[in-house]
Protein backbone atom coordinates (compact mmCIF):
# COMPACT_ATOMS: atom_id res chain seq x y z
CA UNK A 1 0.00 0.00 0.00
CA UNK A 2 1.06 3.59 -0.50
CA UNK A 3 0.37 6.58 1.68
CA UNK A 4 -1.43 8.80 -0.82
CA UNK A 5 -0.36 11.92 0.99
CA UNK A 6 3.38 11.34 0.90
CA UNK A 7 3.86 8.48 -1.55
CA UNK A 8 5.60 6.38 1.12
CA UNK A 9 5.01 2.63 0.96
CA UNK A 10 3.62 1.22 4.19
CA UNK A 11 1.87 -1.82 5.47
CA UNK A 12 -0.12 -2.97 8.46
CA UNK A 13 0.94 -5.98 10.43
CA UNK A 14 -1.65 -7.62 12.66
CA UNK A 15 -0.52 -9.86 15.51
CA UNK A 16 -2.92 -12.48 16.77
CA UNK A 17 -2.16 -14.97 19.52
CA UNK A 18 -4.00 -17.61 21.40
CA UNK A 19 -3.47 -16.98 25.04
CA UNK A 20 -3.31 -14.03 27.36
CA UNK A 21 0.35 -13.04 27.44
CA UNK A 22 0.47 -9.67 25.66
CA UNK A 23 4.13 -9.23 26.56
CA UNK A 24 5.16 -11.46 23.67
CA UNK A 25 4.15 -8.62 21.34
CA UNK A 26 5.94 -5.99 23.34
CA UNK A 27 9.07 -8.10 23.30
CA UNK A 28 8.89 -8.57 19.52
CA UNK A 29 8.44 -4.84 18.98
CA UNK A 30 11.23 -4.01 21.40
CA UNK A 31 13.56 -6.41 19.62
CA UNK A 32 12.61 -4.96 16.23
CA UNK A 33 13.25 -1.45 17.54
CA UNK A 34 16.64 -2.42 18.92
CA UNK A 35 17.59 -4.07 15.63
CA UNK A 36 16.57 -0.96 13.69
CA UNK A 37 18.51 1.30 16.04
CA UNK A 38 21.53 -0.99 15.89
CA UNK A 39 21.67 -0.44 12.13
CA UNK A 40 22.07 3.28 12.73
CA UNK A 41 24.63 2.97 15.51
CA UNK A 42 27.79 4.91 14.73
CA UNK A 43 26.15 6.31 11.60
CA UNK A 44 24.68 9.59 10.47
CA UNK A 45 21.18 9.48 9.05
CA UNK A 46 20.35 11.95 6.28
CA UNK A 47 16.78 13.07 5.61
CA UNK A 48 15.38 15.01 2.69
CA UNK A 49 12.01 16.66 2.39
CA UNK A 50 9.46 14.61 0.51
CA UNK A 51 5.99 16.08 0.31
CA UNK A 52 4.98 17.14 3.77
CA UNK A 53 7.49 15.01 5.60
CA UNK A 54 11.12 14.08 6.00
CA UNK A 55 12.21 10.85 4.45
CA UNK A 56 15.45 9.00 5.07
CA UNK A 57 17.79 9.49 2.14
CA UNK A 58 20.04 6.56 1.28
CA UNK A 59 21.58 4.33 3.88
CA UNK A 60 22.90 5.81 7.12
CA UNK A 61 26.50 6.89 6.54
CA UNK A 62 29.45 6.05 8.69
CA UNK A 63 30.10 9.00 10.99
CA UNK A 64 32.78 11.31 9.75
CA UNK A 65 35.26 12.04 12.54
CA UNK A 66 35.51 15.73 13.34
CA UNK A 67 39.29 15.50 13.19
CA UNK A 68 39.09 14.50 9.52
CA UNK A 69 37.89 18.00 8.62
CA UNK A 70 40.79 20.37 9.09
CA UNK A 71 39.51 23.91 9.48
CA UNK A 72 41.55 26.93 10.49
CA UNK A 73 43.18 26.41 13.88
CA UNK A 74 40.62 26.40 16.73
CA UNK A 75 37.54 26.99 14.54
CA UNK A 76 36.19 23.47 14.77
CA UNK A 77 36.48 23.45 18.56
CA UNK A 78 34.88 26.88 18.82
CA UNK A 79 31.77 25.86 16.86
CA UNK A 80 31.49 22.52 18.62
CA UNK A 81 31.70 24.20 22.00
CA UNK A 82 29.00 26.67 21.00
CA UNK A 83 26.62 23.96 19.77
CA UNK A 84 27.18 21.85 22.88
CA UNK A 85 26.67 24.87 25.12
CA UNK A 86 23.38 25.46 23.36
CA UNK A 87 22.16 21.86 23.60
CA UNK A 88 23.09 21.58 27.25
CA UNK A 89 21.21 24.68 28.45
CA UNK A 90 17.52 24.51 27.52
CA UNK A 91 16.56 26.08 30.85
CA UNK A 92 18.62 29.19 30.16
CA UNK A 93 16.43 29.82 27.11
CA UNK A 94 13.10 29.01 28.75
CA UNK A 95 13.91 31.16 31.81
CA UNK A 96 14.44 34.14 29.55
CA UNK A 97 11.62 33.40 27.14
CA UNK A 98 14.08 33.05 24.27
CA UNK A 99 13.12 30.54 21.54
CA UNK A 100 15.25 27.47 21.93
CA UNK A 101 16.99 27.55 18.57
CA UNK A 102 20.35 28.55 17.22
CA UNK A 103 21.38 29.41 13.71
CA UNK A 104 24.84 29.02 12.20
CA UNK A 105 26.16 30.33 8.91
CA UNK A 106 29.30 28.92 7.33
CA UNK A 107 30.46 30.97 4.38
CA UNK A 108 33.42 30.96 2.05
CA UNK A 109 34.75 29.62 -1.24
CA UNK A 110 33.80 26.17 -2.55
CA UNK A 111 35.57 23.03 -1.41
CA UNK A 112 36.88 24.39 1.89
CA UNK A 113 34.88 22.08 4.14
CA UNK A 114 31.56 23.69 5.03
CA UNK A 115 29.38 20.67 4.23
CA UNK A 116 31.97 18.18 5.46
CA UNK A 117 32.24 19.98 8.77
CA UNK A 118 28.46 19.99 9.29
CA UNK A 119 28.32 16.25 8.56
CA UNK A 120 31.15 15.68 11.01
CA UNK A 121 29.61 17.80 13.76
CA UNK A 122 26.31 15.91 13.33
CA UNK A 123 28.25 12.68 13.81
CA UNK A 124 30.00 14.03 16.87
CA UNK A 125 26.68 15.05 18.44
CA UNK A 126 24.95 11.86 17.27
CA UNK A 127 22.43 13.98 15.39
CA UNK A 128 20.91 13.32 12.00
CA UNK A 129 20.84 15.86 9.18
CA UNK A 130 17.72 17.21 7.47
CA UNK A 131 18.94 18.52 4.16
CA UNK A 132 16.78 21.04 2.42
CA UNK A 133 17.22 22.93 -0.81
CA UNK A 134 15.58 26.32 -0.84
CA UNK A 135 15.77 26.41 -4.62
CA UNK A 136 13.38 23.44 -4.83
CA UNK A 137 10.59 24.79 -7.05
CA UNK A 138 7.90 22.92 -5.20
CA UNK A 139 8.73 24.60 -1.93
CA UNK A 140 6.12 27.01 -0.66
CA UNK A 141 6.00 29.11 2.50
CA UNK A 142 3.54 26.74 4.16
CA UNK A 143 5.47 23.64 3.24
CA UNK A 144 8.75 25.02 4.55
CA UNK A 145 7.08 26.11 7.75
CA UNK A 146 5.53 22.71 8.23
CA UNK A 147 8.74 20.83 7.44
CA UNK A 148 10.80 22.84 9.87
CA UNK A 149 8.28 22.21 12.61
CA UNK A 150 8.15 18.43 12.06
CA UNK A 151 11.88 17.79 11.64
CA UNK A 152 13.00 14.61 13.43
CA UNK A 153 14.28 14.94 16.96
CA UNK A 154 18.01 15.33 17.40
CA UNK A 155 18.61 16.61 13.92
CA UNK A 156 20.44 19.50 12.33
CA UNK A 157 18.52 21.37 9.66
CA UNK A 158 20.89 22.13 6.82
CA UNK A 159 20.02 24.80 4.28
CA UNK A 160 22.77 24.74 1.65
CA UNK A 161 23.62 27.57 -0.72
CA UNK A 162 21.05 29.91 0.76
CA UNK A 163 22.12 32.66 -1.65
CA UNK A 164 20.99 30.62 -4.67
CA UNK A 165 17.39 30.28 -3.54
CA UNK A 166 16.18 33.75 -4.24
CA UNK A 167 18.36 34.38 -7.25
CA UNK A 168 16.83 31.44 -9.03
CA UNK A 169 13.39 32.54 -7.97
CA UNK A 170 13.77 35.61 -10.17
CA UNK A 171 13.46 33.19 -13.06
CA UNK A 172 9.87 32.69 -12.04
CA UNK A 173 9.24 36.36 -12.62
CA UNK A 174 10.97 36.31 -15.99
CA UNK A 175 9.15 33.23 -17.15
CA UNK A 176 5.87 32.92 -15.23
CA UNK A 177 4.39 30.34 -17.64
CA UNK A 178 7.01 27.72 -16.76
CA UNK A 179 6.63 28.18 -13.06
CA UNK A 180 2.85 28.51 -12.99
CA UNK A 181 1.18 26.34 -10.39
CA UNK A 182 4.41 25.62 -8.52
CA UNK A 183 4.68 26.32 -4.85
CA UNK A 184 6.50 29.54 -4.18
CA UNK A 185 8.73 30.27 -1.32
CA UNK A 186 8.95 33.95 -0.57
CA UNK A 187 11.75 35.63 1.29
CA UNK A 188 9.40 36.71 4.08
CA UNK A 189 8.07 33.13 4.17
CA UNK A 190 11.61 31.91 4.80
CA UNK A 191 12.15 34.45 7.58
CA UNK A 192 8.85 33.51 9.21
CA UNK A 193 9.65 29.82 8.98
CA UNK A 194 13.05 30.38 10.60
CA UNK A 195 11.49 32.48 13.36
CA UNK A 196 8.86 29.83 13.94
CA UNK A 197 11.42 27.08 14.37
CA UNK A 198 11.13 26.62 18.07
CA UNK A 199 10.46 23.58 20.11
CA UNK A 200 11.18 22.17 23.51
CA UNK A 201 14.02 20.36 21.82
CA UNK A 202 17.17 22.10 20.72
CA UNK A 203 16.64 23.29 17.15
CA UNK A 204 19.85 23.81 15.23
CA UNK A 205 19.86 25.33 11.76
CA UNK A 206 23.04 25.44 9.70
CA UNK A 207 23.17 27.48 6.49
CA UNK A 208 25.98 27.59 3.96
CA UNK A 209 26.82 30.00 1.20
CA UNK A 210 29.69 30.87 -1.11
CA UNK A 211 28.49 34.48 -1.29
CA UNK A 212 27.66 36.08 2.03
CA UNK A 213 27.53 39.48 0.29
CA UNK A 214 24.45 38.33 -1.62
CA UNK A 215 22.48 37.56 1.51
CA UNK A 216 19.86 39.94 2.77
CA UNK A 217 20.91 41.29 6.18
CA UNK A 218 17.47 40.28 7.52
CA UNK A 219 18.31 36.62 6.94
CA UNK A 220 21.53 36.69 8.89
CA UNK A 221 20.62 38.94 11.76
CA UNK A 222 21.06 37.56 15.30
CA UNK A 223 18.18 35.28 16.22
CA UNK A 224 18.22 33.82 12.73
CA UNK A 225 21.97 33.44 12.45
CA UNK A 226 23.67 33.60 15.82
CA UNK A 227 27.09 32.38 14.75
CA UNK A 228 28.82 33.23 11.50
CA UNK A 229 32.05 31.59 10.48
CA UNK A 230 34.23 32.13 7.48
CA UNK A 231 35.62 28.85 6.14
CA UNK A 232 38.31 29.87 3.71
CA UNK A 233 41.31 28.71 1.75
CA UNK A 234 43.95 26.68 3.52
CA UNK A 235 46.23 28.40 5.97
CA UNK A 236 49.82 27.29 6.58
CA UNK A 237 48.65 25.40 9.67
CA UNK A 238 45.84 23.63 7.79
CA UNK A 239 48.17 22.56 4.97
CA UNK A 240 50.61 21.12 7.50
CA UNK A 241 47.84 19.26 9.35
CA UNK A 242 46.30 17.89 6.18
CA UNK A 243 49.70 16.64 5.04
CA UNK A 244 50.29 14.89 8.36
CA UNK A 245 46.81 13.35 8.36
CA UNK A 246 47.36 11.98 4.87
CA UNK A 247 50.94 10.83 5.50
CA UNK A 248 50.95 9.90 9.20
CA UNK A 249 54.56 8.64 9.07
CA UNK A 250 55.92 12.02 8.08
CA UNK A 251 57.43 14.54 10.49
CA UNK A 252 56.08 17.95 11.41
CA UNK A 253 59.04 19.53 9.61
CA UNK A 254 58.11 17.79 6.34
CA UNK A 255 54.48 18.90 6.81
CA UNK A 256 55.65 22.47 7.20
CA UNK A 257 57.86 22.10 4.18
CA UNK A 258 54.80 21.07 2.18
CA UNK A 259 52.84 24.09 3.45
CA UNK A 260 55.72 26.40 2.54
CA UNK A 261 55.99 24.93 -0.95
CA UNK A 262 52.23 25.29 -1.45
CA UNK A 263 52.24 28.90 -0.26
CA UNK A 264 55.14 29.83 -2.52
CA UNK A 265 52.84 28.80 -5.36
CA UNK A 266 49.50 30.27 -4.20
CA UNK A 267 47.64 31.23 -1.04
CA UNK A 268 44.27 30.26 -2.52
CA UNK A 269 44.19 26.49 -2.25
CA UNK A 270 40.98 24.86 -1.11
CA UNK A 271 41.14 21.76 1.08
CA UNK A 272 39.32 19.87 -1.68
CA UNK A 273 42.14 20.73 -4.10
CA UNK A 274 44.77 19.67 -1.60
CA UNK A 275 42.93 16.40 -0.94
CA UNK A 276 42.71 15.78 -4.71
CA UNK A 277 46.44 16.45 -5.04
CA UNK A 278 47.31 14.00 -2.25
CA UNK A 279 45.20 11.36 -3.96
CA UNK A 280 47.58 11.51 -6.92
CA UNK A 281 50.54 10.86 -4.62
CA UNK A 282 48.98 8.36 -2.26
CA UNK A 283 52.25 6.76 -1.24
CA UNK A 284 54.64 9.48 -2.31
CA UNK A 285 54.81 12.41 0.12
CA UNK A 286 57.96 13.78 -1.54
CA UNK A 287 56.13 13.80 -4.88
CA UNK A 288 53.24 15.67 -3.24
CA UNK A 289 55.66 18.36 -2.06
CA UNK A 290 57.62 18.63 -5.29
CA UNK A 291 54.55 18.82 -7.51
CA UNK A 292 52.26 21.03 -5.46
CA UNK A 293 52.88 23.76 -8.04
CA UNK A 294 50.94 21.67 -10.58
CA UNK A 295 47.64 22.22 -8.79
CA UNK A 296 45.62 24.58 -10.89
CA UNK A 297 43.83 27.30 -8.97
Ligand SMILES: Nc1ncnc2c1ncn2[C@@H]1O[C@H](COP(=O)(O)OP(=O)(O)OP(=O)(O)O)[C@@H](O)[C@H]1O
Pocket residue numbers: 068069070071108109110111112113114115116117209210271272273275
Ligand atom coordinates in the same frame (compact mmCIF):
# COMPACT_ATOMS: atom_id res chain seq x y z
N1 LIG B 1 38.80 21.45 5.65
C1 LIG B 1 38.79 20.25 5.10
N2 LIG B 1 39.43 19.22 5.68
C2 LIG B 1 39.41 18.00 5.08
N3 LIG B 1 38.79 17.74 3.90
C3 LIG B 1 38.15 18.73 3.31
C4 LIG B 1 38.11 20.02 3.88
N4 LIG B 1 37.43 20.84 3.07
C5 LIG B 1 37.03 20.08 2.03
N5 LIG B 1 37.45 18.82 2.16
C6 LIG B 1 37.19 17.73 1.20
O1 LIG B 1 36.81 18.33 -0.03
C7 LIG B 1 35.57 17.83 -0.51
C8 LIG B 1 34.54 18.94 -0.67
O2 LIG B 1 34.32 19.56 0.59
P1 LIG B 1 32.94 20.22 1.03
O3 LIG B 1 31.80 19.74 0.17
O4 LIG B 1 32.79 20.04 2.50
O5 LIG B 1 33.21 21.75 0.71
P2 LIG B 1 32.22 22.98 0.81
O6 LIG B 1 32.97 24.09 1.43
O7 LIG B 1 30.94 22.57 1.44
O8 LIG B 1 31.98 23.30 -0.74
P3 LIG B 1 30.74 23.99 -1.46
O9 LIG B 1 30.73 25.42 -1.05
O10 LIG B 1 31.06 23.80 -2.92
O11 LIG B 1 29.50 23.23 -1.04
C9 LIG B 1 35.16 16.73 0.46
O12 LIG B 1 35.51 15.50 -0.13
C10 LIG B 1 35.97 16.94 1.69
O13 LIG B 1 36.37 15.72 2.25
